[in-house]
Amino acid sequence: MKLMVNGEAHEVAAITLAELLAALDYEGDWLATAVNSDLVHKANRAEFQLSDGDRIEILSPMQGG
Amino acid sequence: MFDLLGTRLASRLLLGTAQYPSPAILADAVKASGTSVVTVSLRREMAGGKAGEKFWALISALGTKILPNTAGCHSVKEAVTTAKMAREVFGTSWIKLEVIGNHDTLQPDVFGLVEAARVLCEDGFAVLPYTTDDLVVAERLLGAGCKVLMPWCAPIGSALGPVNITALRAMRRHFPDVPLIVDAGLGRPSHAATVMELGFDAVLLNTAVAKAADPIGMARAFGKAVEAGREAFSSGMLEPRDVAVPSTPTIGRAVFS
Numbered sequence: 020m021k022l023m024v025n026g027e028a029h030e031v032a033a034i035t036l037a038e039l040l041a042a043l044d045y046e047g048d049w050l051a052t053a054v055n056s057d058l059v060h061k062a063n064r065a066e067f068q069l070s071d072g073d074r075i076e077i078l079s080p081m082q083g084g
Numbered sequence: 085m086f087d088l089l090g091t092r093l094a095s096r097l098l099l100g101t102a103q104y105p106s107p108a109i110l111a112d113a114v115k116a117s118g119t120s121v122v123t124v125s126l127r128r129e130m131a132g133g134k135a136g137e138k139f140w141a142l143i144s145a146l147g148t149k150i151l152p153n154t155a156g157c158h159s160v161k162e163a164v165t166t167a168k169m170a171r172e173v174f175g176t177s178w179i180k181l182e183v184i185g186n187h188d189t190l191q192p193d194v195f196g197l198v199e200a201a202r203v204l205c206e207d208g209f210a211v212l213p214y215t216t217d218d219l220v221v222a223e224r225l226l227g228a229g230c231k232v233l234m235p236w237c238a239p240i241g242s243a244l245g246p247v248n249i250t251a252l253r254a255m256r257r258h259f260p261d262v263p264l265i266v267d268a269g270l271g272r273p274s275h276a277a278t279v280m281e282l283g284f285d286a287v288l289l290n291t292a293v294a295k296a297a298d299p300i301g302m303a304r305a306f307g308k309a310v311e312a313g314r315e316a317f318s319s320g321m322l323e324p325r326d327v328a329v330p331s332t333p334t335i336g337r338a339v340f341s
Contacts, residue, residue: 024131025128025129026128043131043132044131044132045129045132049173050129051126051170052169056161056162058165058168058169058172061172077129078166078169078173079126079127079129079133079135079139079140079173080125080140081125081126081127081139082100082101082110082125082139083100083101083102083124083125083155084101084103084123084125084153084241
């Protein structure tokens with residue numbers, strides 16, 4: 020399946036969002052995820068089914084003004 | 085003490101966490117400023133990256149309240165989704181709402197801002213909107229559910245200070261009971277003191293401290309200026325006069341000729 024993850028194209032075997040995070044070595048309570056511009060709660064990642072062409076954003080705390 | 089959205093804060097200075105020379109200087113500047121609230125953001129994490137973890141550990145250790153922002157968002161959808169992601173990560177419903185309308189001036193898109201504020205307030209957020217000094221926009225933001233307003237006094241990062249004192253004064257007069265925080269454009273401690281003397285409830289700044297030659301010293305200076313300005317406002321300042329008035333008593337002065 021082809022996905023866009025943080026603006027970069029990826030070809031992955033992951034079916035769910037949680038599997039994608041594990042496959043790409045994303046780990047941590049401080050991460051927030053969105054698929055196609057909508058928040059996917061941490062608790063819902065394991066059951067969230069990805070589709071070909073999905074755009075995934077994986078964000079974490081950063082400096083801000 | 086200062087009551088902001090039901091939270092008692094020791095300081096009326098809110099401080100940004102970006103652009104410091106190092107994490108250690110950021111931490112020391114936050115402590116030197118005496119601030120009770122720091123602003124943070126969310127950005128893309130690298131695969132396998134731990135940048136967010138390190139920054140989050142640093143900020144958590146400071147013990148201040150966290151105010152996440154939606155900096156860089158140019159649409160209502162972007163801002164709303166970023167706010168929801170921030171609520172999950174930072175565990176707070178407070179959000180500094182930015183919907184940027186112009187790349188050069190970083191001027192808020194006030195139409196998008198009002199729309200995003202309404203969506204987020206209905207969703208239970210405590211929205212602190214980065215706005216202009218326009219009174220009509222301010223009314224709309226309050227109508228959308230905002231309990232606090234954060235007008236700029238000059239473009240973000242410009243260090244120009246209050247470029248339209250008349251507008252800020254009008255805003256204070258027009259909304260006597262709404263907490264007003266000057267956000268963006270402050271360059272010097274005297275700028276912060278000036279807006280606090282006008283009766284603004286607090287100031288939010290970042291670049292003026294982070295990009296100073298000595299951010300820790302500047303953080304301390306801003307903390308003092310904010311306190312001084314507030315105390316001056318509370319103490320009733322003398323109105324300017326066009327004529328000289330002697331301060332030393334004229335009665336009883338010696339006559340030598």
